[in-house]
Amino acid sequence: MRESSSVPEEVKFRLNHLWIFVIICFSALIIFLWYFQLIKGEELAQKAVENCIRSLVEDAPRGKIYDRNKELLVSNRPAVIVSVIPGEIENLEKLSNKLGELLEISPDQIRKQVEKYYVNPFKTVKIYDDCEIKKIIEIEENQDELKGVVLEIQPRRKYLYHDLAAHSLGYVGEINKEELQQMNSYNFQGGDIIGKSGLEKFYDAVLRGEKGGREVEVDALGREITTLLHRKSIPGKDIVLTIDSQLQQFGEGLLNSKKGCIIVSNANNGEILALISKPSFDPNLFVGGISSEDWKLLSNDPDYPLSNRSIQGIYSPGSTFKVITAIAALEEGIADANRKIYCPGYFKLGNQVFKCWKEGGHGNLDMIGAISHSCNVYFYTLGKDLGIEILNKYMKKFGFGEKVGIDLPAEALGTIPSAGWKQREFKEIWYPGDTINLSIGQGYLSLTPFQLHNVISAMAANGRIYRYHLVKEIISINGKSDKKIQRELFREIDISPNTYKTLKEGLRDTILKGTGWRTNIEGLEVSGKTGTAQNPQGETHAWFIGYAPQGESEICITVFVENGGEGSDTAAPIAKAMFEKYFNIEKN
Amino acid sequence: MKKNLNKLGENVDYILLMTVVVICFYGLLALYSSTRMSTAEGDSYFFVKRQILWMAIGFSFLMITLFIDYHQVEKYSTFVYLVAIVLLAMVIFSGSTTYGARRWLPIGPFEFQPSEFAKIALIIFLADFLNKNREKLDYFFYFLVPFAYTGLLILLVFKQPDLGTSLVYLAILIIMLFVVGVKIKFLSAIFLTSILSVPMLWFFLKEYQKRRIILFLNPNIDPLGGGYNVIQSRIAIGSGGLFGKGLFAGLQSQLHFLPAQHTDFIFSVVGEELGFMGTIFLLGLYAIILWRGIKIAKEAKDLLGTLLATGAVAFLLFHILVNIGMAMGILPATGLPLPFLSYGGTFMISNLVVIGILLNVEIHKVKW
Numbered sequence A: 001m002r003e004s005s006s007v008p009e010e011v012k013f014r015l016n017h018l019w020i021f022v023i024i025c026f027s028a029l030i031i032f033l034w035y036f037q038l039i040k041g042e043e044l045a046q047k048a049v050e051n052c053i054r055s056l057v058e059d060a061p062r063g064k065i066y067d068r069n070k071e072l073l074v075s076n077r078p079a080v081i082v083s084v085i086p087g088e089i090e091n092l093e094k095l096s097n098k099l100g101e102l103l104e105i106s107p108d109q110i111r112k113q114v115e116k117y118y119v120n121p122f123k124t125v126k127i128y129d130d131c132e133i134k135k136i137i138e139i140e141e142n143q144d145e146l147k148g149v150v151l152e153i154q155p156r157r158k159y160l161y162h163d164l165a166a167h168s169l170g171y172v173g174e175i176n177k178e179e180l181q182q183m184n185s186y187n188f189q190g191g192d193i194i195g196k197s198g199l200e201k202f203y204d205a206v207l208r209g210e211k212g213g214r215e216v217e218v219d220a221l222g223r224e225i226t227t228l229l230h231r232k233s234i235p236g237k238d239i240v241l242t243i244d245s246q247l248q249q250f251g252e253g254l255l256n257s258k259k260g261c262i263i264v265s266n267a268n269n270g271e272i273l274a275l276i277s278k279p280s281f282d283p284n285l286f287v288g289g290i291s292s293e294d295w296k297l298l299s300n301d302p303d304y305p306l307s308n309r310s311i312q313g314i315y316s317p318g319s320t321f322k323v324i325t326a327i328a329a330l331e332e333g334i335a336d337a338n339r340k341i342y343c344p345g346y347f348k349l350g351n352q353v354f355k356c357w358k359e360g361g362h363g364n365l366d367m368i369g370a371i372s373h374s375c376n377v378y379f380y381t382l383g384k385d386l387g388i389e390i391l392n393k394y395m396k397k398f399g400f401g402e403k404v405g406i407d408l409p410a411e412a413l414g415t416i417p418s419a420g421w422k423q424r425e426f427k428e429i430w431y432p433g434d435t436i437n438l439s440i441g442q443g444y445l446s447l448t449p450f451q452l453h454n455v456i457s458a459m460a461a462n463g464r465i466y467r468y469h470l471v472k473e474i475i476s477i478n479g480k481s482d483k484k485i486q487r488e489l490f491r492e493i494d495i496s497p498n499t500y501k502t503l504k505e506g507l508r509d510t511i512l513k514g515t516g517w518r519t520n521i522e523g524l525e526v527s528g529k530t531g532t533a534q535n536p537q538g539e540t541h542a543w544f545i546g547y548a549p550q551g552e553s554e555i556c557i558t559v560f561v562e563n564g565g566e567g568s569d570t571a572a573p574i575a576k577a578m579f580e581k582y583f584n585i586e587k588n
Numbered sequence B: 001m002k003k004n005l006n007k008l009g010e011n012v013d014y015i016l017l018m019t020v021v022v023i024c025f026y027g028l029l030a031l032y033s034s035t036r037m038s039t040a041e042g043d044s045y046f047f048v049k050r051q052i053l054w055m056a057i058g059f060s061f062l063m064i065t066l067f068i069d070y071h072q073v074e075k076y077s078t079f080v081y082l083v084a085i086v087l088l089a090m091v092i093f094s095g096s097t098t099y100g101a102r103r104w105l106p107i108g109p110f111e112f113q114p115s116e117f118a119k120i121a122l123i124i125f126l127a128d129f130l131n132k133n134r135e136k137l138d139y140f141f142y143f144l145v146p147f148a149y150t151g152l153l154i155l156l157v158f159k160q161p162d163l164g165t166s167l168v169y170l171a172i173l174i175i176m177l178f179v180v181g182v183k184i185k186f187l188s189a190i191f192l193t194s195i196l197s198v199p200m201l202w203f204f205l206k207e208y209q210k211r212r213i214i215l216f217l218n219p220n221i222d223p224l225g226g227g228y229n230v231i232q233s234r235i236a237i238g239s240g241g242l243f244g245k246g247l248f249a250g251l252q253s254q255l256h257f258l259p260a261q262h263t264d265f266i267f268s269v270v271g272e273e274l275g276f277m278g279t280i281f282l283l284g285l286y287a288i289i290l291w292r293g294i295k296i297a298k299e300a301k302d303l304l305g306t307l308l309a310t311g312a313v314a315f316l317l318f319h320i321l322v323n324i325g326m327a328m329g330i331l332p333a334t335g336l337p338l339p340f341l342s343y344g345g346t347f348m349i350s351n352l353v354v355i356g357i358l359l360n361v362e363i364h365k366v367k368w
Helices: A009-039 A041-052 A092-103 A107-116 A133-141 A177-183 A198-202 A204-208 A245-254 A292-299 A318-331 A367-373 A376-386 A388-397 A419-426 A432-439 A449-460 A497-512 A567-582 B002-011 B014-035 B046-067 B070-094 B114-132 B145-158 B163-180 B184-202 B207-217 B228-239 B266-299 B303-327 B345-363
Strands: A053-058 A072-084 A125-128 A149-159 A172-174 A193-195 A212-218 A224-231 A238-241 A260-266 A272-278 A341-343 A346-349 A352-355 A363-365 A464-466 A471-475 A481-484 A489-492 A527-533 A541-548 A555-561 B096-098 B101-107 B110-112
Touching: A009 A041, A009 B163, A009 B228, A009 B266, A009 B303, A041 B228, A072 A092, A072 A133, A092 A107, A092 A125, A092 A133, A107 A125, A133 A149, A193 A198, A193 A204, A198 A204, A245 A260, A245 A272, A245 A567, A260 A449, A260 A567, A318 A367, A318 A376, A318 A388, A318 A432, A318 A449, A318 A497, A318 A527, A318 A541, A318 A567, A341 A376, A346 A376, A346 A432, A352 A376, A352 A432, A363 A367, A367 A376, A367 A497, A376 A388, A376 A432, A388 A432, A449 A464, A449 A497, A449 A527, A449 A541, A449 A555, A497 A527, A527 A567, A541 A567, A555 A567, B014 B046, B014 B266, B014 B345, B046 B345, B070 B114, B070 B145, B070 B303, B070 B345, B110 B345, B114 B145, B114 B163, B114 B303, B114 B345, B145 B163, B163 B184, B163 B303, B228 B266, B228 B303, B266 B303, B266 B345, B303 B345
Parallel strands: none
Antiparallel strands: A053 A212, A072 A125, A072 A149, A172 A193, A212 A224, A238 A471, A260 A272, A260 A555, A341 A363, A346 A352, A464 A489, A471 A481, A527 A541, A541 A555, B096 B101, B101 B110
């Protein structure tokens, strides 16, 4: 049957080689399979799991912020974010043209965005933040031409009254690299929204809540198939402020178009009833990332609208400092209430002449008269007798150069001068003339309005300064009170009752007969002190510190108007208006 | 005729035929697993049903092949070659486009890939040509002639563009030349020249072809773009481990992380779901087919039969090596399908026609 083959032996020989070649190739394939499947199998299996399990972060809504009367100041709103899923885009060119037209942005920008933030084909790339309703509708109407475009919803901070109490409230923003390192916590990741300033920052841990998350199995198109794990987000706790938004709003009106600040606190517990700093800004601008134009405008503004002047501005206290000089003199036995000094309108130290603000002088004044008329010569004399070291001691007693301890971040410290300090800073000795200047609050001393507020707080409550605070209560998610902020004695200044008595008399007379007459209110015993701080850069700064009523004091007010001129002209009337508003006194 | 049929039945290589049947079922299983989740067609059996149709057509072609004495190729080889040229030329001028390449000709409701037909045509043409001119191949100039014939086909598919298929033609030619017994130094010379001409060829490659080669050299350059397929495929295969994750349980496969997982990357589905055991089993089946193929080539009645069988073996071998190598990321992604497993009509038919050629050579080694 079988015929002898006519195939040459050489060919059969070569076919044997082909078979050997096949065996070698297959062995190689088997070795590779063995390597990938058995040696690296575990590792690659892990990758396969990561590939299709996505962790989706569920942002916790931040806690709301209320004023002391439970009026809502800060809440959250849903924001629509327009994103694309690169893997679903059929034609990027066409898509970006269409989407650009609808969103009124350049198609080029969309293309660049997609290329820049491309992580993988199924991870969304944000194109347009916080889309307007009108555009959302247009996108939804054109959905069939916009394959790959998705609308995502995120909670966004909403500051209901825009710039009202902006410096106290602060603002939120995306966590940055430095903050991520600082926080050094596994709880944070890029893209998280955190408090950046003000209460939003100080109470971030309370307000932020806890992020939730879902582990979902997705297919290659990013479609969710099943939820493997779901941890609900825990909303942030609400906070109730000590701020009275009506008083706050009123105060902001008084400072409108001025630079400066007003501090109103409860003398008996440190609650801040109003904290105004002007000019201000709208924290809503920062929500979802501030535009570079807005940022430039705010950060380059020569009036520093972002700075909270009450804790971050440092200024000379001017004549309000005479309170410290008086206390030091009384306590150190340099003078008693009856010590009389003749003011000829000037004061001579060697061949240096220091002028009183009143040309021709005040004539003969005792301590109370000197305070109420703010006589420079009287305090020059006390200062000369006290010397810098004693004055320095009393400044420290009142907490100058230290944080006032309010629940806000980034307090400035200011400068309290001493002979040693001047030597270090300027390599110069402390001249007696420096003390003369300091005794009326001029020269090297600089402090924040809040540090000066310590002085008036101490006066109002006989040396007791309660910790200032803006938050009254923290409310947990179920609506129950989580924590009530109790009053806390922060600083007690040990000064004899007689000294307080003399000073209080002087401060009361200031309003009744002296420089503070513009704060006099019928039916309310207001006490206070004005100040006008020399300012080498320009117009003087106007100060007023005061409290009311005289006996059982309720509130303390500090008014500061940058380049405001005379304290008695500018600051005192503002303080009067605030007192009237607080005590609800009808203006005539 | 009845007697002839009996003889035919006696002489069919049942080992080869049964292995092909088993591998076809294995392929259907893998195909079902990789396409059942695809609801785009509204029918989880859509691809499987179509593939079964292709198999039926392919087996019919196989049967037809058996009844034609392979010596007929001596008469028709040039004609078959010319038909291939014409069809490939038609693709260039009127073919439809997928993934930026023209590869298809419409035939009624179906699309037909002439480059697949050209593979068979080339085997037939070269077998006849080399059989008739074996002695002359000792002259280097004459040795270059089959390169010219093959080169024309390569030029036509390269225009499509289809790098993978061009390489299949070249592989068929080289292996057939080797087996027919050309001087090794000629082959070495060709090999060296082609290596030296790679930099020149680089200028003729399309951008995407260059990218494929660059990405093959380092897929991590662009893990989610061009290198995506290769990385995902390697992850899928590797994650299968020894026994695999079980049929229909592959994370990568079932979740469609693998692009072209029912065509070019179906091996990854086998790797992930059936593991090392599954891939070894598949390689074993292929080894049997190649073993029987080479055996048939060796035992053929004459050189023509040997060369036809060699061409068939070369066809299968090259597809298997390149496709599996590509799935593991050890060879560049040239887009070659895996015989009997990858979804695709023309390819399935050409696979079975190639088996038909082998069986034909086998049964005609005796007179009947």
